[in-house]
Amino acid sequence: KNEVEQSPQNLTAQEGEFITINCSYSVGISALHWLQQHPGGGIVSLFMLSSGKKKHGRLIATINIQEKHSSLHITASHPRDSAVYICAVLNSGGSNYKLTFGKGTLLTVNP
Amino acid sequence: EAQVTQNPRYLITVTGKKLTVTCSQNMNHEYMSWYRQDPGLGLRQIYYSMNVEVTDKGDVPEGYKVSRKEKRNFPLILESPSPNQTSLYFCASSPSSPSYEQYFGPGTRLTVT
Numbered sequence: 001k002n003e004v005e006q007s008p009q010n011l012t013a014q015e016g017e018f019i020t021i022n023c024s025y026s027v028g029i030s031a032l033h034w035l036q037q038h039p040g041g042g043i044v045s046l047f048m049l050s051s052g053k054k055k056h057g058r059l060i061a062t063i064n065i066q067e068k069h070s071s072l073h074i075t076a077s078h079p080r081d082s083a084v085y086i087c088a089v090l091n092s093g094g095s096n097y098k099l100t101f102g103k104g105t106l107l108t109v110n111p
Numbered sequence: 112e113a114q115v116t117q118n119p120r121y122l123i124t125v126t127g128k129k130l131t132v133t134c135s136q137n138m139n140h141e142y143m144s145w146y147r148q149d150p151g152l153g154l155r156q157i158y159y160s161m162n163v164e165v166t167d168k169g170d171v172p173e174g175y176k177v178s179r180k181e182k183r184n185f186p187l188i189l190e191s192p193s194p195n196q197t198s199l200y201f202c203a204s205s206p207s208s209p210s211y212e213q214y215f216g217p218g219t220r221l222t223v224t
Binding site: 030031033035041042043044045048050086088090097098099100101102103104 | 142144146151152153154155156159161167169170199201203208209210211212213214215217218220
C-alpha cells in the first residue's frame with residue numbers, strides 16, 4: 001500500500017465550482033507539500049504545511065495531523081487551474097530528507 | 112532570476128551508452144534532489160544531497176550515480192542506461208531541507224532504446 005494516497009484520481013469540474021482534492025498518509029510526517037504540474041510537465045510548489053491551514057489567492061490547503069489527512073481546495077475554479085495536483089510528505093521517522101509522493105489528481109476545469 | 116536548470120531537456124540514447132544529465136541552481140540552496148516520474152507510479156526520489164559532498168539514496172537509486180562537488184551543481188549519471196530508465200526526470204532544490212519549498216527544474220525526457 002502506498003504511503004500517500006490521493007483522491008480522487010481524476011476530477012472534472014465546471015468553471016466556478018469549488019474543488020477539493022484529498023491526501024491521506026500512513027506515516028508520521030514533519031511536512032506536507034502540495035505541488036501543481038501543468039500539461040507540458042513543469043512542477044511548481046503551491047504550499048508547504050506542517051499544521052493548520054494556508055491560503056494563497058483562490059487556493060486553500062489544510063492539514064489534520066491527528067487524522068493524517070490534508071485537503072487542497074480551489075474556490076471559483078477556472079480552466080487555467082486544469083493540472084495535476086500532487087501531494088508529497090516528509091517522513092518524520094528515519095531519514096527526514098526523503099519525500100514520498102502521491103500519484104496525483106488530474107483536474108480538468110471546463111469553461 | 113532564481114531558477115533550476117537542467118540539460119538536456121530531451122535525450123534519446125541507446126542501451127549502455129553512458130550519459131549525464133546536468134542540474135544547476137542559482138539560489139545558494141543546500142538541498143538538491145533528483146526524481147523520476149513514470150505513468151501510474153508518480154514521482155519517485157532517486158538521490159538527494161544535503162550539501163557539498165553529502166549525498167544519499169532515495170527510493171529508486173539503482174542504476175544511477177550522483178555527485179555534489181559544488182553547491183550549485185548536482186549531475187545525475189547513468190553509467191549504463193537501460194530501457195527501464197526511460198522516464199521524465201526532475202531536479203529540485205530547496206534552502207536547507209525538503210521541509211522548505213521545493214524549486215523544480217523543467218524536466219528532462221529520456222528515452223533509452
